[in-house]
Amino acid sequence: MFKNPVVKDGIKALAIFLLPFLLYLNTYSPFDLDHELWRNYQKQIFDTPFSGLIYMELTYLYLICLFIIWFKNAKNKHLYGVYFIVISLLANFFTYPIPIFKGYTKSVYLLFHLCSLAYLYFNKDYYYRIRKNNQLNPANLLFIVIGLLYISSTFSVIPYKSKELNLGFITIGSYGFYDFSTFHLAVIIKIYGFIAFLTWFFSEKKWWRYAILSPILLLVNQFYNCIISDSEEDIVDEFELYQSGPFLLAILIVLLLLAQAADHQEQIRAFLKLQYQNIEHAVEQRFGKQQQNIEEKKQRLATKKDLSKAELAALKKELEEELEKLT
Incomplete structure (x- = not known):
């Protein structure tokens, strides 16, 4: 759609920067999302x-x-x-709002993952990319663990009514949430996203990677605000946009400057490419015409069997002059 790669990268950066704001739609929406979108769910x-x-x-x-x-x-x-995380989140996304899945969550998870992995392996492009690259690297294994942790948040591996989690060397409370399972589902999963996006930020080399700082910053503030309060009356994820505002504005300014610099580099690259094509075309025309002259003289020489020494010397001189022009 967009021929300019800087425009494509700019749209990508803007999407990454703004997508975390979607979470605050329920808090700042002028209408009640519970009533408008989920009329069939009367109980929270x-x-x-x-x-x-x-x-x-x-x-x-x-x-x-x-x-x-x-x-x-x-x-x-x-x-x-990354694909494993995507399909884990997709399975989580459709688990609660679709009543038909009730009672069959594990079966649906297993079927969805198997179908998704089958698609990845039967798709020729992804199949060869996976086969040619080692998928058992530390970062990939970390992403698989994160995907499994997202799954565990839905399966309620931790007892639902437990108020805390005792790990032996440390006990983690629910920080004002109804139970630890809710705390894990709403708060601890932010750590998983933070780790994943931080890895993405350091592994990505293009200029738009600084847009990834937006979800990282909001996730850190959301996690911090949840654990500093033990009150059950606090609203989760409400004030982070105000707290992160100055930093988000700075990130946006940096992105605009980087986009401007990238656009300038793209213009220079396009100009140099055009000049190279013009030079290449001119060289081809020049050498092509000289080569044609040489071939014509060769044909003249081949068609004349009986030439005098003077004629041979003249043709030889012409050929030498054409060869000198080529060199």
């Missing part, structure tokens, strides 16, 4: 003070979009790991 899931269903669906939606952008631009060695 997880028994939490905030709208659990809408909150989690918006969280999964913006994470899915970000990871899909990453997957489309992922290096071959990260391809499988």
